[in-house]
Amino acid sequence: MERLDGGSAVPAHLRGGIVALGNFDGFHLGHQSVVARAVARARSLGVPAIVATFDPHPRRYFQPDAPPFRLTTLDQRQRLFAAAGAQAMLVFRFDAALASLTAEEFAQERLVEFLGAAGVVTGGDFTFGKGRSGNPEVLAELGDRLGFTAETVLPVGAGDVPFSSSRIRELLREGRPREAAYLLTRPFAIEGEVVGGARLGRTLGYPTANMTLGNYLRPAYGIYAVRGRLPDGRVLNGVANLGIRPSFDPPLELLETFFFDFSGDLYGQVIEIQLIDYLRPEAKFDSLEALTVQMDADAAKARELLAG
Numbered sequence: 001m002e003r004l005d006g007g008s009a010v011p012a013h014l015r016g017g018i019v020a021l022g023n024f025d026g027f028h029l030g031h032q033s034v035v036a037r038a039v040a041r042a043r044s045l046g047v048p049a050i051v052a053t054f055d056p057h058p059r060r061y062f063q064p065d066a067p068p069f070r071l072t073t074l075d076q077r078q079r080l081f082a083a084a085g086a087q088a089m090l091v092f093r094f095d096a097a098l099a100s101l102t103a104e105e106f107a108q109e110r111l112v113e114f115l116g117a118a119g120v121v122t123g124g125d126f127t128f129g130k131g132r133s134g135n136p137e138v139l140a141e142l143g144d145r146l147g148f149t150a151e152t153v154l155p156v157g158a159g160d161v162p163f164s165s166s167r168i169r170e171l172l173r174e175g176r177p178r179e180a181a182y183l184l185t186r187p188f189a190i191e192g193e194v195v196g197g198a199r200l201g202r203t204l205g206y207p208t209a210n211m212t213l214g215n216y217l218r219p220a221y222g223i224y225a226v227r228g229r230l231p232d233g234r235v236l237n238g239v240a241n242l243g244i245r246p247s248f249d250p251p252l253e254l255l256e257t258f259f260f261d262f263s264g265d266l267y268g269q270v271i272e273i274q275l276i277d278y279l280r281p282e283a284k285f286d287s288l289e290a291l292t293v294q295m296d297a298d299a300a301k302a303r304e305l306l307a308g
Contacts, residue, residue: 001082015116017048026071103134119149175220187274225302
């Protein structure tokens with residue numbers, strides 16, 4: 001799959017395609033239905049299917065001091081879009097220039113002139129243009145005038161509750177990763193480089209692969225049963241502490257993963273950790289012995305859950 005920079009010319013073989021347009025953070029079932037419609041439409045016409053997203057997220061641009069909330073990185077989204085059948089991912093840089101465009105200017109300059117889009121597919125809650133003046137109805141009117149089709153995919157949900165990134169964030173903050181995974185169609189996963197630590201885990205018999213959380217949403221702090229994907233494709237079961245390690249000073253926010261039945265050096269490598277089950281909140285222990293006893297219990301519980 002090709003990744004296009006919204007500031008560089010689109011290659012000729014990718015012009016004239018069908019564009020799925022949205023933030024797609026999380027790429028949950030609702031997002032997947034939008035991209036699936038764009039891919040199906042593109043295949044029927046024999047043209048490229050492109051997924052256009054924004055970076056940074058518009059919320060980050062307008063609220064720079066907001067707590068971290070991202071569910072996926074661009075690299076993760078690119079893999080997900082490729083698996084959904086798209087030929088390219090286009091990343092529009094959300095900056096002052098983009099934020100200042102009216103809905104009509106965005107459609108004319110970015111969709112028609114820049115992309116040469118034959119059609120655009122969005123979700124029903126998509127907004128665009130200065131002051132969020134554009135919506136699917138406005139996009140359809142602009143398409144009629146500017147020469148592209150505009151389709152809206154109805155929300156996907158359970159009963160009257162639509163699937164949304166906001167709901168997924170809420171579930172993760174509540175320590176409910178399995179319910180979040182249902183909406184995502186996969187476990188929530190944090191990807192990052194393994195960094196050096198104080199090696200305290202080694203002294204307790206639990207050497208860990210440590211990662212910072214970057215711009216990811218902060219799920220509930222605590223102990224998780226996890227699966228990790230290594231750069232060579234191996235998938236390992238493990239148990240992880242996500243939080244600030246209250247038994248140690250100074251507090252340091254990390255995702256620390258102990259992989260079962262694994263021996264190797266992962267420093268400097270980029271791995272992905274899937275949060276499968278929430279075991280318990282973080283706790284402060286009076287002694288290393290008490291901490292070790294609890295870690296043994298956590299590991300045994302994680303093994304049991306992951307085996308099931």
